[in-house]
Every structure is written in C-alpha cells, then in structure tokens.
Amino acid sequence: MTRISGKYLAKRIVVSYLTLLVIMSLLFVLLRSMPGSFITSMISSGMTNEQIQQIRETWGLNEPLWRQYIDFMINYQTGNFGRSPTYNAPVADLMIRRMPRTLVLFGATFLIGFIIGPLVGMYLGWWRGSKKDKSIFSTSLLLYSMPSFWISWLFIWVFNYELGWLPSAYMFTQFPEFQWTAFTVMRDVLYHIALPIMSLTFIGWVGSMLIMRPTMNQVTDEGYVFLAHAKGLSERTVMIKHAARNALIPVATGAVVGLAFLIDGSIIIENVFNWPGMGQIIVTSVLNRDFPVAQATFFLLAVLVVIMRLVTDVVYTYLDPRIKFGEGE
C-alpha cells in the first residue's frame, strides 16, 4: 500500500538538499561578516607574524573568497567540519559523540509530547465545553506560558534537592560503584535523563494539544462521524477511529513547528542539566568563540529539522489518502 510515488520522494529529497545548500551558504556568509576575522579569537597577543600567517593558511584565508566558498561547501558536504581550536580535535568527531545524546533527549521528548498532546487534545475536543475541558485547558495554557528553565529549576528543587530521587546533572554517574554492563549503563542513562525529559515534556505536549483540540471539535460535526454513530459503533470507536484519526492530519503539520520550539527548549535544558549534547556545545562554543564548532552545530540542527520535515511529509501522505503527491505528473 504505497501511496507515495518514488518520483515525489526523489523530488522532496532534492528540495531538502537544496535547502541545506542554502543554509550552508548562509552560515558561510554569516561567519565572514562577523566583525573582524573569525580567526581573531585564535590569535593571542604573543603570536609572531609567522604563526598568524600559518593560522591564516590552515583556515584558507589567503585564498580568494570564491575559492574559500567552494572549499567550504565541499568540506561541509563531505563531513569535514574542520578542527576545533578549543577542543583541539576534529569537529566531526565531537559531533559524532554529541549528536546521539541530543537525539535521545530530543526523540524521547518529541515522542512523549506527540503522544500525550494529541491524546489530551482528543478528549478535550470531543468533550469541548465540559467542566473538565475548561479546567484542563486553562491549566495547560498556564503551563504553556512558563519558561522552560523555570520549570527545570522547579523540578530540580523538588525531585533532586527536596526528594533526592533524581540526579540533576550529567548523563552518567560520575564515579560509579556498579559494573559497566549494557544493562547498568542503560539504567544509569535513564536515571539521568528522567529529569530533563520531565522538564521538557511537562510543557512540550501543550503545543500539539492546542492543534488537536479545535480540529477534533470540528471533526465531530462531520457527516462521517454522524454515520459512525448511526452504525452503532461505540462512542470510543467513533471518537478514536473516526474522529481522532482525521483530526490527526493537521497535527502532523504542527509537528514541524513543534520541532523548532523543541530545539529552543533543549538548548536551555541541556545547559541547565549539564547534558553533554549539541545544545550545550552550541552555547559554550559561541561563548568561547569556537566558530568551527558553533558553525557545525548550527548546521547539524538545521539538518535535523530538514530531515524531520521530509519525514512529516511522508507521514502526511499516509495519514491522508486524499493527498497523492506527485502522481499523474
């Protein structure tokens, strides 16, 4: 049952690729338009002219601009992100270690948020105007207006400081007394990731709920929902199989927007919880003026968003059979 044509998919992939080329070019321009030269940070006052020349040489700054641009574009596409002056290591290695950590945090939050949000939205939309709807809805709006760092501190205060249940920083126990096996490591990571995920999802689900609730409510007036009732299906079946299934379609679009907010949120959360991922390194690298790292982090986050866009597009075609991308063209 493939509804998506290979041709459409190929086209979407090409468009995604072009998007990334544009993003790369923007990064290039941004970096060159910083005040002074971006190697200023690597130059300390005691350096000799030769040393400075050598740095300029390694960064290709003596080449003409167009040549630099082409080199940059080729390097980036081959995964050559340069060397980090602060970590004194290839940026790509840093990224490979950090990316999965962020993906875990990110993926889990995304998944939990997009399960809870539509579920709550489904119930509220179905029973719209009821007392429960009103109270839950206004509470969630209140949550939505809270800054995520504030929630994190609150959670740290309650679950770490007061109750002592969960660790408030890092990804692993710093001086473990247990054997390192796959199981204990996994358990240890779960133990450490719990509080960051809780902080992120505590408000993260509200966005998708806000989309689901009104669409769910609209869908209850549709002819097919009436017919589903008329067929004698149970209230539950009508709500989930007929109403919610249709109301979910716009939520898929909202997922992309939600993603952008999630990136925002996880940068803050990673820093609050000392989670050694991309969100943390993006801040430290900017503060340290470690431009190769900052540049690569920005780029990879952009790649993530572009990929997610592509995925939602495909999901969309499966959710809504009326959309047949690229067929008959």
Add this chain to the structure above:
Amino acid sequence: MTLLEVNDLSIRYAVDDGSAVHASDDVNFSVEPGETYGLVGESGCGKTTLAKSLVHLLDDNGYIEDGEVWFETTLPQWADENGDPKQSVIDDPDKPVRADGKTDLAQLNSKQIRDIRWRDIAIIPQSAMNALNPVYKVGDQIVEAILRHEPETTAEEAHERARDLLERVGIEPDRADDYAHQFSGGMKQRAVIAMAMACGPDLLIADEPTTALDVIIQDRILEELEALQEEFGVSILVISHDISVMAEICDRMAVMYGGKVMESGRTEEIFDATANPYTLGLKNSFPTITSKDQDLVSIPGTPPTLRDPDEGCRFRERCPFAVEECHAAHPPMYDVATADAEGRAVESTDRRAHTTACYRIDELEQIRTDAINESTWTDQTIESR
C-alpha cells in the same frame, strides 16, 4: 403487524437563551413492514429531527420531551431463542417491552440503542455525500458495520459481502478498495445505500436521498431504493421536501409543518382527496403535481421559527382559510372520509386512516376549489399575527 409505531412524539432543542425549539410536537405515525412511508414538508419543519430521534441520533442539545417509539425488535439480551422477548422481560415494568414483541426505543439507554442502530434501523443521512470517512477504504467502512453487529462473521466473509453489496447498487466490486474521494457524488450516495443494507435492517431511513443529485441520477437512486425494498422487504422511511418525488415512491405519507403532522394517509388519498390547506398549497408549488391549466403558486410567507411556539394552528399565519377558531389551539386530527361523506368533523386516532389537522374540515369542498385559484394565496391579508 406494524413495524414502527410512533406515539405523541415531541422533540425539543434547548437553545442558549433558555427557550426550546419544538422541532416535533405530538407526532403520530406508523410504518408497516415492506412499505415506503414518506415525511414531506418545507425545510425546517422537523423531518430530519424526527427521523434522527428514532435512534437517538439528535444533536447534543436535542432531546425527546415525550412520546413512544415502538419498534418490532428485541435486544439480544432480552430475547429468547426465537428472537422474541422473554416472558420475564415483558412482565418487568422497568423494561420497555410489550407483549406484541415491540420495544420502546425512546426508553432505551445509549448502550442499548447502539445495538438497534444499523442492525434494525439504518439511516442514510441528509448529506450522504459527506458520510464516508475520507481516510478509510469504502469497502472497509461497510465491513466495519457488518463486524460490529455480527461479530461471528469472519473478516473475509464480511469483505465478500461488502463487495456484493456494492455490486448490488451498481458499483464495480473492485472499487471497494477505493477511497471516497475517488467516487463521484452519485457513487458515494449508492455506496452509503449499500452500507445501509449491510446488516439487513428492517427499516431504512433515507433523508433527502435525491436532493443533491441531478435528475437522471435521482431517478436511478429512487429505482435502486425500490429494487432493494422488493428484494429485501425492508421498509423505507423517506424524507423529502419535494412532494412530487414522494408521489412517485411512497405508499403512505405524512405532511409536516412546523413540527406537526398536518395530514397523513395513503399517497393516493393525499393527492386525490387533499384535505389540508397546507398540503393544497404545497401541491400548488410543485410543477409536476399541478395540472397544466393551473399556475404555479408558492405559499406566501416563511415557515415559523419553532421557538416556544404560541397556541393555535401552526399554519394559521400563512393560511388563507384561517378563521377565529384557528388561533385558540392547534387542531386535532380529523377523519377525512367521514368529512367527505357526511360533511362532519370527527376526530380520529387511527394511524392508517386518512386524517387531517384542520378545523374547517366540514367545508372541504369549498377549500379545495378556492385553493386552486392563485388569488386565494396572493390576495390574502393576514390580520392577526
């Protein structure tokens, strides 16, 4: 043996300002097995409301104020091995079951009525075109209905039946795997008809089955319904504002106005011995009914809003024959045959007789003559509003 017997059914809608819309008021009618019964009347007179209320499908603010809906069926949990109600159930005053095997649907709770829906009473909604779920295959939606009411059926059997049903209404069986957006309007309509027949209901409610369709498709749909009726012996409750469509397909009908039944009886009786000013007016306004030498006249004025209606005949404000008496109370149903034969007004509660709600039943001959004149309708000055 009657299939459906509706007694004094009143339905209201609660509205924001605290008033209530009396969408159906003391309605009585009955449907026999295998017959086609029509509900006809202008837009907003309560036809859809009446039909939906039979299986509790009203909008959230709608409710049955009063009345009974006796239907020839027994809930599975109340039935003996022959499908008749157990004696203990009939004797139980808390269970709305009569000795003649009928159950009062109005008294069932929401779980019980879901067993009646589709299995006993299937409904083709007014907007049947939008009744198919866009995200599921048409065939699967028919299968869903079958499996809901016949859980012992296997999925393959149900699929086979769905294909047969589609073929039965003139749709390629292979189209069962298509989605609604791949169907034309007429095909969607027929697919819903096929779906309605899926569980072999005893009553099929068809709400404006032809309104959104062009004339040729209209005829095909009507033929389809008649053929199904012949084949399955299903009774059809058909709803339309188009009295000419009704003349073609109904055995009996009720003419409704403002939530009230104004005239009811066999179709020939209603057309040949029309006995209510509203029916006369309605006939005047349909080209296919009026005879050639007669002008097309529509009834002046608009239907009343049904919010907390005042006393008096519902139609009096637009009725050229209204007299003093009409303002006091809505008229009861009078027997037309007696009036025609003896010129007397005799009240009748016989659902099968030709009856009309009009105080001036004893002057029928005069009213019928005057109603053909265009001037009767156009010149009227209505004094008391």
